[in-house]
Amino acid sequence: MKKMWIPFLVAGVVGFVMLRSSFAGPKITPAEAMEKVGAGTAVLIDVREPGEWSGGVVEGAILLPLSDLQGDRVIWTKPLADAQGRELVVYCRSGKRSGIVAGILEKEGWTVWNAGGFSAWVSDGQKVKKP
Secondary structure: OOOOHHHHHHHHHHHHHHHHHHHHOOEOOHHHHHHHHHHOOEEEEEOOOHHHHOOOEEOOOEEOOHHHHHOOOOOOHHHHHHOOOOEEEEEEOOOHHHHHHHHHHHHOOOOEEEEEEHHHHHHOOOOEEOO
């Protein structure tokens, strides 16, 4: 009787891993992402919130917060229309929100790459600027 909780624990862990991975989107390194952006086949998008951008953004990134994508899409509408026919590369602070964005946009038919967190871009030596 004492070990009846084990199947529930295993099911919970498996469920969490499956749910988390379903929002992660395919991963891409900053260098791979910049190759796609440089070739003109992808658009780079910073999905952090505006208050986070003051610490710097990757050069060439469009600033489109997750909150607007999940809301009225006042900011997202035109950039998405302009990006038709190209892949999207998204990043945030840690990679979690960019995974959520990837999941949302993949369901809408976009090819989306999750480029993880901003610190990975800085560590990789990618150009960063103040917005």
